[in-house]
Amino acid sequence: MLGAERRQRIMDILGEDGKVYVAKLATEFQVTEETVRRDLEKLECQNLLQRSYGGAVPSEATSADVSFARRSSQNQASKLQIAEAAHSLIHDGDTIMVDSSTTCQMLLNRLAKKQGITVITNSIRLMYDFRASAFRMVCTGGNFRASSCSLTGPVATRMLAGYHADDTIISCKAIDLAGGLMESNDSESEVKEIMMQQARRVILLVDHSKFDKTALVRFGDIGSLSYLITDREPHEEWKKFLAETKVKLLVC
Structure with a gap:
């Protein structure tokens, strides 16, 4: 899975569940936890999420994919x-x-x-x-x-x-x-x-x-x-x- 595809999937999960976890994402994507952390960092730089301990939550200040x-x-x-x-x-x-x-x-x-x-x-x-x-x-x-x-x-x-x-x-x-x-x-x-x-x-x-x-x-x-x-x-x-x-x- 390409990096862009991983990050899109992260945003999809974030919209559905309200939080993502580094360890769980690493298992799903079959990559290292460090790779997931870099993905989260890139998304945070775009103001799309806010990293938290062990994962990330939606960024209220921007355009996270939240529920209807x-x-x-x-x-x-x-x-x-x-x-x-x-x-x-x-x-x-x-x-x-x-x-x-x-x-x-x-x-x-x-x-x-x-x-x-x-x-x-x-x-x-x-x-x-x-x-x-x-x-x-x-x-x-x-x-x-x-x-x-x-x-x-x-x-x-x-x-x-x-x-x-x-x-x-x-x-x-x-x-x-x-x-x-x-x-x-x-x-x-x-x-x-x-x-x-x-x-x-x-x-x-x-x-x-x-x-x-x-x-x-x-x-x-x-x-x-x-x-x-x-x-x-x-x-x-x-x-x-x-x-x-x-x-x-x-x-x-």
């Missing part, structure tokens, strides 16, 4: 404001692709009264939560990721590539002027990349805590967005960049 339930409780007021702003961009009869983010969950709650909406998603959680809604729901197949209640992998991306949507609505773990749009794992990144390609417009829902941060995997260019919706005014450098790339900024 835990993400649902974070920045709720900001997410509700963002969902409200995004609501006005979606019209009766639209087809939308949405990811497994908690902000998209809040948006679908706001869209429930609109007519003829088709929702294409890789989120098992959204399929369950809106099973009795008037939405026409389409879900991908794929590999189940417990931490995000989502389906990923080749089956999911192939299915998404067969659909076209009016809007793709996604969130991300981090956004940076140099780094672009970033996620904490490869599998979610691949899904979001395909979703962005399959829609007429791409709408990013992201609260202020995600700006100028770094995550493990880059999946898209900021300039590929149609709208960026956030809860606080970004600094002037961001405003200038978004204007130059013709990305419409909506601040709640």
Whole structure:
């Protein structure tokens, strides 16, 4: 297993279990504990985790891959404001692709009264939560990721590539002027990349805590967005960049 593959697996385990242990990882990867410590050190340098005695825990300050339930409780007021702003961009009869983010969950709650909406998603959680809604729901197949209640992998991306949507609505773990749009794992990144390609417009829902941060995997260019919706005014450098790339900024 390559170093990059080990580190991705470490982040996956961290997202599912909330902690990783050096000895256990060394056994799983069939490498020395010193090799695992070097992997953890590299991930810590990227602000993706915080080393602790015998292992590591997620870094709250950045973009560790935390569970859906835990993400649902974070920045709720900001997410509700963002969902409200995004609501006005979606019209009766639209087809939308949405990811497994908690902000998209809040948006679908706001869209429930609109007519003829088709929702294409890789989120098992959204399929369950809106099973009795008037939405026409389409879900991908794929590999189940417990931490995000989502389906990923080749089956999911192939299915998404067969659909076209009016809007793709996604969130991300981090956004940076140099780094672009970033996620904490490869599998979610691949899904979001395909979703962005399959829609007429791409709408990013992201609260202020995600700006100028770094995550493990880059999946898209900021300039590929149609709208960026956030809860606080970004600094002037961001405003200038978004204007130059013709990305419409909506601040709640």
